[in-house]
Amino acid sequence: MDKQTISQDIIRDRFSKAMSQMYQQEVPQYGTLLQIVKETNTDYLSKHPDTFAEHQQGSELNRLDVERHGAIRLGTASELATMKDLFAVMGMSPVGYYDLSAAGVPVHSTAFRPITEQALLINPFRVFTSLLRLELIDNSDLREKARKILEARDIFSPRVRELIALSEQQNGLSDGQADEFVSEALKTFRWHSDALVSLDSYNALLEHHRLIADVVSFKGPHINHLTPRTLDIDQVQRIMPQFGITPKEVIEGPPLRHVPILLRQTSFKALSERITFTDSEEGKHTARFGEIEQRGLALTPEGRALYDQLLLRASASDTSNNNDQHQQHFAHAFAAFPDDIESLRQQKLGYFRYTLKNGAKLPADQNIPAHLDSLIKQGLVLVTPIIYEDFLPVSAAGIFQSNLGSEKNHVSSGNPNRSAFETALGREVIDEFSLYAEIEATSLNQLFAESAQS
Ligand code: OOG
Numbered sequence: 001m002d003k004q005t006i007s008q009d010i011i012r013d014r015f016s017k018a019m020s021q022m023y024q025q026e027v028p029q030y031g032t033l034l035q036i037v038k039e040t041n042t043d044y045l046s047k048h049p050d051t052f053a054e055h056q057q058g059s060e061l062n063r064l065d066v067e068r069h070g071a072i073r074l075g076t077a078s079e080l081a082t083m084k085d086l087f088a089v090m091g092m093s094p095v096g097y098y099d100l101s102a103a104g105v106p107v108h109s110t111a112f113r114p115i116t117e118q119a120l121l122i123n124p125f126r127v128f129t130s131l132l133r134l135e136l137i138d139n140s141d142l143r144e145k146a147r148k149i150l151e152a153r154d155i156f157s158p159r160v161r162e163l164i165a166l167s168e169q170q171n172g173l174s175d176g177q178a179d180e181f182v183s184e185a186l187k188t189f190r191w192h193s194d195a196l197v198s199l200d201s202y203n204a205l206l207e208h209h210r211l212i213a214d215v216v217s218f219k220g221p222h223i224n225h226l227t228p229r230t231l232d233i234d235q236v237q238r239i240m241p242q243f244g245i246t247p248k249e250v251i252e253g254p255p256l257r258h259v260p261i262l263l264r265q266t267s268f269k270a271l272s273e274r275i276t277f278t279d280s281e282e283g284k285h286t287a288r289f290g291e292i293e294q295r296g297l298a299l300t301p302e303g304r305a306l307y308d309q310l311l312l313r314a315s316a317s318d319t320s321n322n323n324d325q326h327q328q329h330f331a332h333a334f335a336a337f338p339d340d341i342e343s344l345r346q347q348k349l350g351y352f353r354y355t356l357k358n359g360a361k362l363p364a365d366q367n368i369p370a371h372l373d374s375l376i377k378q379g380l381v382l383v384t385p386i387i388y389e390d391f392l393p394v395s396a397a398g399i400f401q402s403n404l405g406s407e408k409n410h411v412s413s414g415n416p417n418r419s420a421f422e423t424a425l426g427r428e429v430i431d432e433f434s435l436y437a438e439i440e441a442t443s444l445n446q447l448f449a450e451s452a453q454s
């Protein structure tokens with residue numbers, strides 16, 4: 001057998017495609033959504049042929065085609081630590097810390113994703129991964145019961161544990177091992193219609209918080225949605241009902257702009273699925289849903305602060321559940337956020353990639369950094385937005401809530417506890433801003449190096 005190891009990017013690409021196949025079979029509406037997104041993107045690109053810079057067209061289109069994120073909810077620290085090792089096999093690292101307790105959801109989260117530019121282009125597959133915070137459940141009997149159930153389950157197959165260890169020892173997996181890894185790893189994410197608990201226990205958990213029931217009652221952390229990336233989320237939101245899919249009322253995140261920033265998202269409601277409980281009682285559980293997203297410019301800390309400030313102000317005075325009105329209201333509030341590339345760049349609100357125009361030569365005797373602005377103005381240096389690869393806690397809370405239903409949640413609103421999360425994870429999470437800054441700096445260094453050669 002060929003023991004040569006293959007690239008982690010290939011394993012991630014295989015895994016994300018296998019996951020998408022599995023989810024299409026489990027949740028047929030997701031297949032429909034993929035179709036709508038594909039058609040909308042094709043249509044958008046034919047009307048806006050300059051969406052991607054010419055020299056990036058090929059790789060950007062490939063990326064768009066395979067791009068999606070998923071989400072899971074874990075129950076224990078040790079599940080999270082093993083999940084980190086599992087994702088590491090595919091070149092995915094934990095980026096960012098998200099506190100959702102402030103929004104009444106008793107979890108904190110990170111996003112596992114590839115971090116280098118090259119890996120992102122091959123397949124930017126990400127998984128938003130939440131850890132249940134049992135300490136935020138105020139009923140001590142229920143808390144203990146949940147803890148016992150979670151401690152007794154093993155969400156990983158013995159073989160996937162072996163393959164994770166093998167990948168660490170060999171510093172990678174062979175082609176055949178990678179295929180086996182993908183099918184073994186996938187088992188952790190699949191749906192189980194037979195619960196781990198009795199119907200009464202399920203109802204007790206549900207009564208407390210739907211999310212707690214979802215995490216504790218099952219054999220594994222079923223993938224709860226997969227999200228394709230669209231170039232025109234307003235259009236997808238508009239046409240979803242024609243395909244029998246009812247979207248949530250409003251699109252989360254920033255309003256429609258000339259230069260899209262961060263992330264806009266919408267979802268459709270969870271399916272109600274038949275469950276068999278340990279006492280042979282039958283019941284229903286709603287957990288799995290669909291979502292789409294549109295991604296834009298990654299913001300600097302200054303840009304993000306402005307975004308957060310405008311979002312807070314806009315949300316406080318937003319009274320509408322109607323998407324058109326909501327968008328109008330947000331567009332008004334966001335008028336204060338510059339909406340052309342040059343202003344965003346000059347005011348250091350976002351991260352950009354700098355490249356030499358195809359075939360252009362820079363004057364050899366010039367101090368390029370000092371003349372950057374004028375070279376951009378002359379069209380010799382091209383500036384393109386670096387895309388935001390992460391998530392937004394307020395939007396995530398909106399997505400959680402729209403799928404958990406509007407029942408009362410008996411959870412004390414906690415506070416962020418990043419260090420507890422990192423202790424559970426077994427490492428620190430990566431600061432997302434540093435990744436964007438690095439991509440920007442690399443593109444500038446390359447530009448300067450090219451000009452030195454010419
Ligand atoms: C995760 C919700 C967050 C997003 O896109 O913001 C998320 C969940 O419901 O488990 O996926």
Ligand code: NI
Pocket residue numbers: 069070071128225227291399
């Ligand atoms: Ni999502």
